[in-house]
Amino acid sequence: MNRKADSSRDGSSQEFKPKIIAFVCNWCSGTGENLQEGTAKALKRNSPNVRIVNVMCSGRVTPGLVLKAFELGADGVMVCGCEKGACHYSFGNERQAEMFETSKKLANLIGLEPERLRLDWLSPDGGEGLRKVMTEFVKQVTHVGPSPLGKSGGIE
Amino acid sequence: MKDTVEAIKATSARLCLDCGKCTAVCPVSRVDGGFSPRRIVASAVSGDEEALKNEGLWHCLTCKLCSERCPSDVDYVDLTKIVRIDAYRGGEQAVCAHGSAFQLLMRIMTTPELKQKRLDWLTKDLKVSDKSDYLYFVGCLPFFDAFFEDLKANPVQIARSTVKILNAMGIEPIVLPDERCCGHDLLWAGDAKNFEMLAKHNLERLKATGAKKIVTSCPECAATLKLYYAEFAGDVPFEVYHLSELLGKSLASGQLKLRKNDKQVTFQDPCRLGRFLGVYDQPRNLLEALFGDGFKDMRRSRNASICCGTSGWIHCGIASKSIQTDRLKEARESGSTLLATACAKCKIHFMCAMKDVGFPEEAKIQVEDLAVLVASALEQ
Numbered sequence: 001m002n003r004k005a006d007s008s009r010d011g012s013s014q015e016f017k018p019k020i021i022a023f024v025c026n027w028c029s030g031t032g033e034n035l036q037e038g039t040a041k042a043l044k045r046n047s048p049n050v051r052i053v054n055v056m057c058s059g060r061v062t063p064g065l066v067l068k069a070f071e072l073g074a075d076g077v078m079v080c081g082c083e084k085g086a087c088h089y090s091f092g093n094e095r096q097a098e099m100f101e102t103s104k105k106l107a108n109l110i111g112l113e114p115e116r117l118r119l120d121w122l123s124p125d126g127g128e129g130l131r132k133v134m135t136e137f138v139k140q141v142t143h144v145g146p147s148p149l150g151k152s153g154g155i156e
Numbered sequence: 157m158k159d160t161v162e163a164i165k166a167t168s169a170r171l172c173l174d175c176g177k178c179t180a181v182c183p184v185s186r187v188d189g190g191f192s193p194r195r196i197v198a199s200a201v202s203g204d205e206e207a208l209k210n211e212g213l214w215h216c217l218t219c220k221l222c223s224e225r226c227p228s229d230v231d232y233v234d235l236t237k238i239v240r241i242d243a244y245r246g247g248e249q250a251v252c253a254h255g256s257a258f259q260l261l262m263r264i265m266t267t268p269e270l271k272q273k274r275l276d277w278l279t280k281d282l283k284v285s286d287k288s289d290y291l292y293f294v295g296c297l298p299f300f301d302a303f304f305e306d307l308k309a310n311p312v313q314i315a316r317s318t319v320k321i322l323n324a325m326g327i328e329p330i331v332l333p334d335e336r337c338c339g340h341d342l343l344w345a346g347d348a349k350n351f352e353m354l355a356k357h358n359l360e361r362l363k364a365t366g367a368k369k370i371v372t373s374c375p376e377c378a379a380t381l382k383l384y385y386a387e388f389a390g391d392v393p394f395e396v397y398h399l400s401e402l403l404g405k406s407l408a409s410g411q412l413k414l415r416k417n418d419k420q421v422t423f424q425d426p427c428r429l430g431r432f433l434g435v436y437d438q439p440r441n442l443l444e445a446l447f448g449d450g451f452k453d454m455r456r457s458r459n460a461s462i463c464c465g466t467s468g469w470i471h472c473g474i475a476s477k478s479i480q481t482d483r484l485k486e487a488r489e490s491g492s493t494l495l496a497t498a499c500a501k502c503k504i505h506f507m508c509a510m511k512d513v514g515f516p517e518e519a520k521i522q523v524e525d526l527a528v529l530v531a532s533a534l535e536q
Binding site for chain 2: 062063064065067068070071098102105106108109110111148149
């Protein structure tokens with residue numbers, strides 16, 4: 001089932017490229033209307049591993065959605081929301097901070113490494129912040145290796 | 157649909173058409189006029205393909221009160237189980253509560269290689285062993301604990317109490333680090349395929365331990381292992397007990413000594429423990445041993461008991477909240493200040509209902525699991 005992922009782990013084939021789901025808030029990530037064209041291209045080019053799921057508020061991303069991403073074979077899941085006091089819906093990001101704790105605990109119990117989850121607070125900067133944290137996260141998940149849920153052999 | 161037609165024959169649901177007692181006693185119908193078990197059966201019996209698309213199919217609590225009252229012995233709940241499996245196969249799904257988190261955890265648990273950290277709740281004072289006749293099937297308590305931290309329902313306390321009680325009885329149970337969810341909620345959501353995978357995994361691991369008696373602190377685990385594993389996954393070569401059944405015996409033999417407490421207490425019969433497994437007396441004996449005359453049943457108790465409002469983490473809504481509020485009022489009307497239950501989910505549901513804005517002050521009551529009550533009254 002996980003042959004390809006395993007071979008990438010022991011280095012016998014090419015490098016393991018993790019599959020990552022990023023739930024990003026429309027307002028702070030730059031993926032909304034104010035994304036600069038250059039940054040959009042850079043995001044795509046630099047992070048082919050990342051599938052971006054645009055949400056209107058990080059408060060939408062329940063532990064259920066995080067688990068769903070893992071169930072479908074993600075090797076890592078990240079959530080990006082607005083910095084404290086900057087949420088467009090007054091407390092969505094605070095709600096996310098609480099829910100993220102739950103997501104982390106559930107992921108830990110089910111046997112997923114803590115490095116597979118990441119939460120970042122961004123401020124609107126045309127996508128630059130998102131690009132930076134994504135690059136870091138891709139590196140981090142590549143280091144941890146394929147998800148034990150075994151459906152992902154990384155991206156093609 | 158073919159399975160549904162077979163199921164109608166097997167459960168003699170045809171007899172429903174002239175009656176309707178099920179709808180009269182159904183706790184959901186009482187608060188949600190649109191829901192009628194009889195009407196669902198009527199449309200299923202007529203061979204209407206739309207029957208599987210009826211949303212009401214998922215509103216049923218599967219609490220078995222209707223089956224209890226049915227004069228024709230129709231097993232409506234078993235019919236619901238089969239029709240749900242049929243509907244799920246056809247692409248229908250229940251609306252899952254809590255963003256489907258629990259169903260997803262269960263489906264993730266079907267992965268063969270999984271290094272769960274589900275035993276972190278074991279503290280040093282609790283004794284478990286690798287070889288014993290008894291195995292404690294913990295179930296999803298650690299996951300509930302992580303998810304419902306803000307409710308302060310403290311589900312792992314039930315697990316710790318169970319081991320503490322077993323230790324006091326001289327039993328050092330086996331606990332499985334690679335145990336999976338028993339699959340109860342997937343089965344009742346119609347996902348028979350994943351249920352079967354969980355059941356087969358658990359059976360294999362349980363058999364490998366050599367244990368002869370499986371103890372659970374969750375009535376759903378007990379009922380699923382006892383009633384449905386054989387149907388879906390093969391032979392169950394061990395005895396399955398809910399903790400209260402086991403304690404009943406030790407209490408009678410004097411092996412277990414409990415301190416008396418003077419509180420006014422009443423008991424919520426979990427559907428799986430009561431109507432599914434027929435365990436009514438044992439928890440009551442325990443409560444009488446703990447509280448003496450302070451224990452009093454609610455108006456509707458034993459096989460007439462009302463469900464805690466939702467089942468299998470599906471379809472929690474306004475009807476559930478009304479049922480819960482009603483039930484908690486009833487608990488207070490019995491003169492009690494403490495509501496004992498024997499199922500972690502009953503406790504979670506009631507505590508959640510009490511957190512609602514506008515929940516009536518006069519219906520608030522302390523809710524505690526039987527295992528926790530017994531463990532705190534153990535005489536050393």
